[in-house]
Structure formats: C-alpha cells, structure tokens
Amino acid sequence: xxxxxxxxxxxxxxxxxxxxxxxxxxxxxxxxxxxxxxxxxxxxxxxxxxxxxxxxxxxxxxxxxxxxxxxxxxxxxxxxxxxxxxxxxxxxxxxxxxxxxxxxxxxxxxxxxxxxxxxxxxxxxxxxxxxxxxxxxxxxxxxxxxxxxxxxxxxxxxxxxxxxxxxxxxxxxxxxxxxxxxxxxxxxxxxxxxxxxxxxxxxxxxxxxxxxxxxx
Amino acid sequence: xxxxxxxxxxxxxxxxxxxxxxxxxxxxxxxxxxxxxxxxxxxxxxxxxxxxxxxxxxxxxxxxxxxxxxxxxxxxxxxxxxxxxxxxxxxxxxxxxxxxxxxxxxxxxxxxxxxxxxxxxxxxxxxxxxxxxxxxxxxxxxxxxxxxxxxxxxxxxxxxxxxxxxxxxxxxxxxxxxx
Numbered sequence: 300x301x302x303x304x305x306x307x308x309x310x311x312x313x314x315x316x317x318x319x320x321x322x323x324x325x326x327x328x329x330x331x332x333x334x335x336x337x338x339x340x341x342x343x344x345x346x347x348x349x350x351x352x353x354x355x356x357x358x359x360x361x362x363x364x365x366x367x368x369x370x371x372x373x374x375x376x377x378x379x380x381x382x383x384x385x386x387x388x389x390x391x392x393x394x395x396x397x398x399x400x401x402x403x404x405x406x407x408x409x410x411x412x413x414x415x416x417x418x419x420x421x422x423x424x425x426x427x428x429x430x431x432x433x434x435x436x437x438x439x440x441x442x443x444x445x446x447x448x449x450x451x452x453x454x455x456x457x458x459x460x461x462x463x464x465x466x467x468x469x470x471x472x473x474x475x476x477x478x479x480x481x482x483x484x485x486x487x488x489x490x491x492x493x494x495x496x497x498x499x500x501x502x503x504x505x506x507x508x509x510x511x512x513x514x515x
Numbered sequence: 516x517x518x519x520x521x522x523x524x525x526x527x528x529x530x531x532x533x534x535x536x537x538x539x540x541x542x543x544x545x546x547x548x549x550x551x552x553x554x555x556x557x558x559x560x561x562x563x564x565x566x567x568x569x570x571x572x573x574x575x576x577x578x579x580x581x582x583x584x585x586x587x588x589x590x591x592x593x594x595x596x597x598x599x600x601x602x603x604x605x606x607x608x609x610x611x612x613x614x615x616x617x618x619x620x621x622x623x624x625x626x627x628x629x630x631x632x633x634x635x636x637x638x639x640x641x642x643x644x645x646x647x648x649x650x651x652x653x654x655x656x657x658x659x660x661x662x663x664x665x666x667x668x669x670x671x672x673x674x675x676x677x678x679x680x681x682x683x684x685x686x687x688x689x690x691x692x693x694x
Contacts, residue, residue, distance in 0.1 A: 300545070302560060306528045313521045346541070364567070364579050365541040371566050378524060385519045 301372040304332045305379030312386040323429040336376050339369045391438050398507045469499045470514040477510040526614035530558040537579045600635040604665025612667035647677030
C-alpha cells in the first residue's frame with residue numbers, strides 16, 4: 300500500500316525525538332520513499348498520456364479518482380519525507396547550539412556503537428557517521444552561521460552556560476590532549492591526565508566538548 | 516497542528532473503514548483485487564479516505580466513497596466509556612484515540628460522541644494528573660500500571676508534562692534551600 304514506507308520513516312522520526320543522540324540516517328528508507336513518488340508520478344503521466352492535455356474529470360471519473368489517489372499519495376510521501384528531515388535538522392541545530400562538532404557527532408556514534416555491542420560495527424561498514432553527507436554539510440554551515448551571529452557580540456557568549464558560576468576559578472583534569480590554549484594569564488598546554496586551576500570562562504567549551512573534567 | 520508534526524502524521528495514518536461507491540478499475544491495489552467495484556468495503560488510512568470522501572468530480576455526482584466511524588469509536592466502546600471512562604484502555608482501541616476522534620468529528624456531526632469524549636478526557640485527565648504526581652513516590656508499577664498502560668498518545672504527553680512539572684518544581688525548591 301502506498302504510504303506505508305512513509306509511516307515507517309515518521310515512526311523513526313518519532314523515536315528520534317525522544318533520544319538524546321541522533322540515530323543513523325535511514326538512507327535506504329528515504330530512497331525507497333522517493334522511488335515510490337517517482338513511480339506514482341510515472342503512473343500519472345501514463346494515465347494522462349492518451350488524453351493529450353484535454354482531460355475532463357467529469358467524463359472519466361475512474362481515471363480522475365485514480366489520479367487523485369496517486370496525487371494524494373505523493374503529497375503524503377512528501378510530508379513524511381519533510382517531517383523526517385525536519386525532525387533531524389531540529390535535533391542537529393540543537394546539538395550545534397550545545398557546542399557539538401560534526402567530528403564529535405561521528406565520534407559519539409562510534410562510542411555508542413561500542414557500548415551497545417556489535418550493532419554499531421555491523422551496520423557501520425567503514426562509515427561511522429550517523430549523518431547523511433547533506434546533513435554533515437548542513438551542520439557545518441549552520442555552525443558557521445551561528446559563529447557569525449555570535450561574533451557580533453564579543454563580550455557575551457551566547458552558547459555559554461546559563462548557570463551562574465559559583466567560583467571564578469575551578470580545578471580541571473584533562474581527559475584528552477587538547478593542545479595549547481591562550482588565556483588572559485598566558486598559554487597553557489593541556490596534556491592528558493594533567494590537572495589545572497583555571498578560569499572557568501576560559502575552559503567552559505572544552506568541558507562541554509569532553510576534553511576536560513571539572514573537579515569539585 | 517503543524518505540517519511537520521510527527522504525531523499529526525501518525526494520526527493521519529490510522530485506518531478507517533469506508534465503502535466505495537464507484538467502479539474504478541485502476542485502483543485494485545487498494546484491496547489486492549483486479550479493480551474496485553461499487554460497494555467494496557476496505558480500510559483506508561485517514562489521509563487518503565478524508566480527501567476522497569470530500570472529493571466529487573461533477574456538480575451533481577456523489578462522492579466516490581462513504582466513510583464510517585472506525586471501530587475505536589464503535590457503539591460498544593462508547594457504551595463502555597459512558598459506564599466508566601477510567602476502565603477502558605484507550606491505547607488498545609487506537610494509539611491516537613483522541614486524535615482520530617477529533618478528525619472524525621470534523622467530518623461527522625455527532626453531538627453525543629463529542630460529549631462522551633469530552634467527559635472521558637476530563638475524568639481521565641484528573642487521574643493522569645494524580646498518577647503523574649505520585650509516580651515518584653510509588654515508583655512505576657503497582658495498581659496504576661494497568662491504567663497508565665492504556666493511555667493514548669495525548670494522555671501520555673499530559674502524563675509526561677505533569678511528571679516533569681513535579682520533578683522540576685522539586686529540583687527548584689531543593690536548590691533554593693541549598694543556596
């Protein structure tokens with residue numbers, strides 16, 4: 300039945316809404332739904348062909364209703380496709396605002412796959428990203444857009460934490476090598492397993508990205 | 516209800532029984548036959564059935580399809596709801612019970628149906644709120660479990676909101692006490 304694949308896609312979207320991370324892109328399903336639309340469109344063309352543009356719905360109702368069914372099915376599939384992608388881009392925008400990287404996102408999938416057993420490995424075959432190439436592009440460009448927007452206000456970090464800090468300086472431990480960072484008090488080289496007493500504002504993003512761990 | 520609303524799309528995917536009034540040889544795939552004959556009964560998803568019931572090709576021609584109320588709004592279910600709304604697991608009827616009902620009320624003029632549904636929602640909402648508030652203390656399970664399992668998608672959202680509200684209020688008061 301036409302539209303059944305669309306439903307599946309939307310059910311995926313529904314599940315995505317309740318998840319913290321982004322599940323893999325359903326490339327196969329999306330392709331199947333677009334193929335269905337193409338088939339429907341071909342049916343419409345074939346049906347209309349003998350009329351040579353002079354089709355009167357009142358005269359041939361059977362054809363008219365068949366066209367209607369095909370048309371509504373196409374519209375339905377379009378809505379399912381759009382809703383699926385919209386759900387994902389909403390999620391991606393949220394992740395960008397929270398300071399996630401595209402590279403980070405793919406990395407997260409690897410970790411998730413490792414944690415949940417062989418599932419990630421089986422479906423991964425080489426590519427580890429759960430985003431489609433278009434989505435990766437979207438995230439990159441949206442990130443650029445956000446950076447440009449944030450750039451207008453240099454004295455305030457729009458994606459900073461909304462929690463007022465209790466202390467200006469905090470102890471952090473370095474979980475991953477993050478290279479050298481510049482602070483008001485000079486440069487610090489963050490090497491794995493070292494510990495620093497730094498200004499919270501300087502390292503907030505690194506904590507959010509999982510390079511540093513805050514010690515209370 | 517937005518175009519992109521996932522729940523709205525899934526509600527539209529619920530099937531309703533209809534009867535075909537016309538002879539359409541090309542649409543056999545809808546019921547796996549060689550062509551639809553007048554009087555064929557079949558279950559179509561709402562998104563298709565609704566447009567079809569409202570369509571008519573000529574000025575005096577009747578619509579190609581007549582809709583009937585889906586089984587989840589049948590006499591038996593309504594009678595059970597009239598007797599005690601809390602005893603009916605709506606989810607077993609349809610996961611989008613209220614959504615489907617609202618869409619059907621757009622198409623049918625059924626005063627009594629809407630009155631029953633309104634009472635049902637109000638009575639059940641009170642219980643949903645109660646469970647949402649107490650979910651913390653009793654944990655999941657217990658006597659409420661059976662009722663909560665039968666919530667439809669609207670009520671589930673209500674439950675989640677109620678539960679989050681209680682949780683956040685508690686977190687907030689804890690924070691105030693600390694600082």
